[in-house]
Amino acid sequence: MSAFDPAVFSRNSSFDFDHLTIGGVSATELAQEFGTPLFVIDEDDFYSRATAWKNALEIAFGERAGTVYYAAKAFISKEIARWVENAGIGLDVCTGGELAVAQAIDFPSSKIELHGNNKSEVEIRSAIEFGVNSIVIDSFNEIERVARISSELGKTQRVLIRVTPGVEAHTHEFISTAHEDVKFGFSLASGAAWAAILEISQHDSLQLVGLHSHIGSQIFNSEGFSVAAKKLIGLLSRYRNYFSHELPELDLGGGYGIAYVPGEVTLDPYQVLRELAEVVRDECLAAKLEIPRVSIEPGRAIVGPTTTTIYTVGTTKEVELDGGLTRRYVAVDGGMSDNIRPALYGAEYLAIIANRLPLGPNCNTRIVGKHCESGDILIRDIQLSESTQAGDLIAIPATGAYGRSMASNYNHVPRPAVVAVIDGKARVIVRREAIADLLALEI
Numbered sequence: 001m002s003a004f005d006p007a008v009f010s011r012n013s014s015f016d017f018d019h020l021t022i023g024g025v026s027a028t029e030l031a032q033e034f035g036t037p038l039f040v041i042d043e044d045d046f047y048s049r050a051t052a053w054k055n056a057l058e059i060a061f062g063e064r065a066g067t068v069y070y071a072a073k074a075f076i077s078k079e080i081a082r083w084v085e086n087a088g089i090g091l092d093v094c095t096g097g098e099l100a101v102a103q104a105i106d107f108p109s110s111k112i113e114l115h116g117n118n119k120s121e122v123e124i125r126s127a128i129e130f131g132v133n134s135i136v137i138d139s140f141n142e143i144e145r146v147a148r149i150s151s152e153l154g155k156t157q158r159v160l161i162r163v164t165p166g167v168e169a170h171t172h173e174f175i176s177t178a179h180e181d182v183k184f185g186f187s188l189a190s191g192a193a194w195a196a197i198l199e200i201s202q203h204d205s206l207q208l209v210g211l212h213s214h215i216g217s218q219i220f221n222s223e224g225f226s227v228a229a230k231k232l233i234g235l236l237s238r239y240r241n242y243f244s245h246e247l248p249e250l251d252l253g254g255g256y257g258i259a260y261v262p263g264e265v266t267l268d269p270y271q272v273l274r275e276l277a278e279v280v281r282d283e284c285l286a287a288k289l290e291i292p293r294v295s296i297e298p299g300r301a302i303v304g305p306t307t308t309t310i311y312t313v314g315t316t317k318e319v320e321l322d323g324g325l326t327r328r329y330v331a332v333d334g335g336m337s338d339n340i341r342p343a344l345y346g347a348e349y350l351a352i353i354a355n356r357l358p359l360g361p362n363c364n365t366r367i368v369g370k371h372c373e374s375g376d377i378l379i380r381d382i383q384l385s386e387s388t389q390a391g392d393l394i395a396i397p398a399t400g401a402y403g404r405s406m407a408s409n410y411n412h413v414p415r416p417a418v419v420a421v422i423d424g425k426a427r428v429i430v431r432r433e434a435i436a437d438l439l440a441l442e443i
């Protein structure tokens, strides 16, 4: 069914009699002023989610609460980095490009953590020079690189080790496996993680401060996190037994799930972190370890629900299916270039008509984009008003994470603008790309 659902739209969204309003601005006004497709981000919603994760971590872990690092990969821009700073949380960057955004606004370097499974020497150098809080080491090659570069710069770099604990979690379920067939990190089961610890301890320019794991994305319960936490605490205990002192930090990554379609429930930060804190406390008690400072890296859970994409319908058509059924195709002015997730992961979304009341009965509808490819589908099956016609505005909520950040210029389509709305005012935070921007790259 296609109807406004407050559980899926951003916090300051409402369907007021006959149109969608976000942050006090109507979808129609937004489309008229800024054009479509358009990413509309609810600024107050971003702050309240960032603050909720910060508060939830502090309540769950008390004085052992570490840092909430917002995962920039979900969506970053200079303005978003300012909001992250204002919210008092940290930033997880995984490339030199994401780091450059932080540097551009002088984001406090002591609250930045650098990730990446294949960081370049330039990226490592830039991060160390900038003074990032920590670098999460992902491979044996990198131990040598980070050690050499920090030594050249006359610094001692704080590092964590990315451990693959043999837990893989995705929507609704997790699997605990004996081995870890992934490109990231050091396997716990194979002994690679322990070998990395020993190797790092040989370098004076590296200070190992803790362990890290990230078990997956769009996870809806605490079970997978708990299993990973137990395994990492086992390694902390082995470390203490061998070195006779304790590693003070544990970073359990991101992956907290959000609602994309009606019926799904966004994970409650207070509940999931309380459950996680219980496991960490019990395990540490059993191992006679001090509770480490626990950090997390939510990306999607902070920015995902804040953003709605507004499109304009350009064409519609009906096709006959087997069994006398029909399907209506509704084509919008964006598509897989601004939201690759349905094509890439089979991700599901809700859509509503945003500029008027949906008249008449619903019909089987497929919402597609404007790209030259049949797989350019935004919503495979949805019941949408049969009155949907060219010129209507379609709103798709929960597009804040991995939408604009994974956008492409496929078919030389310029990437959409991002507009922030708050208290009835709208302002562009990332301008719409122009064809001229694309042509300017060519020599």
Ligand code: LLP
Pocket (backbone or CB within 6 Å): 071, 073, 074, 092, 115, 214, 216, 217, 218, 253, 254, 255, 256, 297, 298, 299, 300, 301, 341, 345, 401, 402
């Ligand atoms: N920390 C690390 C080390 C990560 O690799 C990730 C995501 C995060 C934190 C943030 O995860 P989140 O809280 O946003 O789930 N493009 C995919 C998601 C890829 C996630 C990659 N790593 C998607 O659109 O669903």
